[in-house]
Amino acid sequence: MCVIPFFIWGIYGISPFETNLFSTADGSSGTHLVGTLDGSFTDETWGEYDVTIYYPAVSSGVSQPPERSEAPYPAIVFAHGFTARKEFYTWIGNCCAARGYVTILFTVPSTFSLEAFSQSVTGIRGSIDYLLTQNEGGLLEGMIDENRIGVMGHSMGAMAVLLATAEDLRIRAAVSLAPGYFGVATGKYVEACKSIGAPMQLQAGSLDRICPPSAVGVYYDALTIPPKEMVVINGAEHIQFSDAPVGSGADITLEEQHRISQKYFMAWFNYYLCDDSSHYIYIFGEEARKDLDLGVLSELRYVEERDLTPPSVTITSPPNGTLLASTSLKVLGTASDDVEVRKVEVSTDNSTWTTCTSTTSWSQSLTLGEGVRTIYVKVTDVYGNEGYDRIKVIVDTTKPSLSIESPRDGETSRGTVKIIVSADDENGMEKTEFYVDGSLRHVDTTEPYSWSWDTTVVTNGEHTVKVLAYDKAGNVEEAIIKVRVENEEEPKPAWITAVGFALIIVIGVVAAALIARKGRGSGNEATVPSSRF
Ligand SMILES: [Ca+2]
Numbered sequence: 001m002c003v004i005p006f007f008i009w010g011i012y013g014i015s016p017f018e019t020n021l022f023s024t025a026d027g028s029s030g031t032h033l034v035g036t037l038d039g040s041f042t043d044e045t046w047g048e049y050d051v052t053i054y055y056p057a058v059s060s061g062v063s064q065p066p067e068r069s070e071a072p073y074p075a076i077v078f079a080h081g082f083t084a085r086k087e088f089y090t091w092i093g094n095c096c097a098a099r100g101y102v103t104i105l106f107t108v109p110s111t112f113s114l115e116a117f118s119q120s121v122t123g124i125r126g127s128i129d130y131l132l133t134q135n136e137g138g139l140l141e142g143m144i145d146e147n148r149i150g151v152m153g154h155s156m157g158a159m160a161v162l163l164a165t166a167e168d169l170r171i172r173a174a175v176s177l178a179p180g181y182f183g184v185a186t187g188k189y190v191e192a193c194k195s196i197g198a199p200m201q202l203q204a205g206s207l208d209r210i211c212p213p214s215a216v217g218v219y220y221d222a223l224t225i226p227p228k229e230m231v232v233i234n235g236a237e238h239i240q241f242s243d244a245p246v247g248s249g250a251d252i253t254l255e256e257q258h259r260i261s262q263k264y265f266m267a268w269f270n271y272y273l274c275d276d277s278s279h280y281i282y283i284f285g286e287e288a289r290k291d292l293d294l295g296v297l298s299e300l301r302y303v304e305e306r307d308l309t310p311p312s313v314t315i316t317s318p319p320n321g322t323l324l325a326s327t328s329l330k331v332l333g334t335a336s337d338d339v340e341v342r343k344v345e346v347s348t349d350n351s352t353w354t355t356c357t358s359t360t361s362w363s364q365s366l367t368l369g370e371g372v373r374t375i376y377v378k379v380t381d382v383y384g385n386e387g388y389d390r391i392k393v394i395v396d397t398t399k400p401s402l403s404i405e406s407p408r409d410g411e412t413s414r415g416t417v418k419i420i421v422s423a424d425d426e427n428g429m430e431k432t433e434f435y436v437d438g439s440l441r442h443v444d445t446t447e448p449y450s451w452s453w454d455t456t457v458v459t460n461g462e463h464t465v466k467v468l469a470y471d472k473a474g475n476v477e478e479a480i481i482k483v484r485v486e487n488e489e490e491p492k493p494a495w496i497t498a499v500g501f502a503l504i505i506v507i508g509v510v511a512a513a514l515i516a517r518k519g520r521g522s523g524n525e526a527t528v529p530s531s532r533f
């Protein structure tokens with residue numbers, strides 16, 4: 001099996017370190033005494049991680065009472081290199097805690113296995129969880145500001161920092177000390193750099209043969225979103241980012257490498273986690289340029305601008321206040337940002353957040369319970385700025401109440417019958433519809449719901465009267481009665497009566513005329529001249 005050189009920590013002859021090499025040579029030594037607290041947490045996949053937390057304390061030593069005057073403190077999670085463990089970086093824990101950072105160092109479960117690379121990423125996430133748990137109770141209760149979490153790592157741990165920072169939005173600033181780069185094999189780390197939104201500082205040693213500045217520069221170039229910085233310490237090498245003095249390969253001492261390294265990473269964390277603008281000159285300003293001029297640094301690259309504009313998100317469907325007749329709902333919306341939208345999440349009643357598959361034009365299917373529900377949507381840009389929108393909807397799957405008050409089912413009716421309906425709904429009524437024998441005859445949208453039915457236009461006999469009641473959500477209730485119509489006589493249209501009356505008159509006149517004519521005929525006969533005989 002091909003083993004990449006830096007994986008073999010042992011070639012440097014490093015054995016477990018007993019020394020505490022905390023350096024104050026930078027002239028700005030910390031103001032806090034440092035307590036340590038050992039512990040562990042278990043990951044379902046990888047097993048047990050041992051941890052040590054370094055924290056500002058009333059006196060130095062193990063499990064000493066914390067110094068709470070400036071609590072809550074920002075926090076830093078540190079990830080070690082391949083085949084190393086947390087005890088190889090006591091200088092990091094002491095340096096950060098003395099400067100007011102609760103700092104957790106962890107050891108991966110299988111530090112000599114290639115699984116250590118994945119375990120390191122999980123370890124960063126798990127250590128943040130562990131720190132926040134410690135914040136809830138026990139010795140370190142209330143010591144940690146969960147909104148000011150930074151991460152740092154060395155070599156393998158520095159690679160894990162790239163992946164973790166891309167994925168975990170709790171991380172607000174990051175430092176990667178000499179991350180390993182091995183071409184295609186490390187492609188996913190390069191890819192992760194493109195979505196890192198937190199401020200990222202990369203450090204390299206000009207004499208690092210394992211992760212040389214040219215390799216670290218690949219990551220710097222891949223970092224898409226500023227601010228970003230790359231610091232190359234002149235004369236520094238790989239292993240001296242730990243507690244171990246190498247004695248060869250470096251042009252500067254261990255203490256000198258620590259002094260320069262911490263000057264830059266502390267300024268980075270102070271500036272981005274603590275909003276301490278006095279540190280600007282150390283990372284982007286004259287102090288950094290002076291180090292370059294003096295040859296303390298052999299290279300300094302940075303892009304400092306940072307996006308502070310929050311993204312916006314809008315729910316376009318359904319409209320606020322919508323009444324739904326179903327428990328299933330598809331929510332649609334849009335999102336935008338001045339730089340780039342990272343993700344959109346939807347929640348019902350501010351419970352679990354579900355990430356949508358798309359961002360600028362997004363949708364999410366939800367299952368809702370009956371009643372008034374608030375749907376929240378949260379958008380996050382690539383810098384971690386957030387924007388919100390929300391709507392209320394009312395889920396109403398209950399049909400309205402409905403009864404036909406009059407006439408009663410089976411009743412016999414004649415003439416004009418008033419059909420009176422009682423209908424009601426918790427969320428409001430839309431309308432009632434009246435049907436006779438399946439044909440819609442009347443719509444009533446206002447209370448009291450009724451219709452005057454002229455039964456004379458239907459045949460005598462049994463008829464079906466149906467009423468449909470619609471609530472505002474669209475639920476429909478139905479009520480049916482049978483009505484027997486018994487009108488006394490089939491009415492005749494008026495024209496038939498008029499024509500009949502006219503006929504009677506005509507017949508009468510004709511008859512009278514015929515009778516009169518017959519009378520005149522007899523007279524004539526009687527006056528026929530007798531001479532004819
Ligand atoms: Ca933005």
Ligand SMILES: [Ca+2]
Nearest residue numbers: 396398425471
């Ligand atoms: Ca209803």
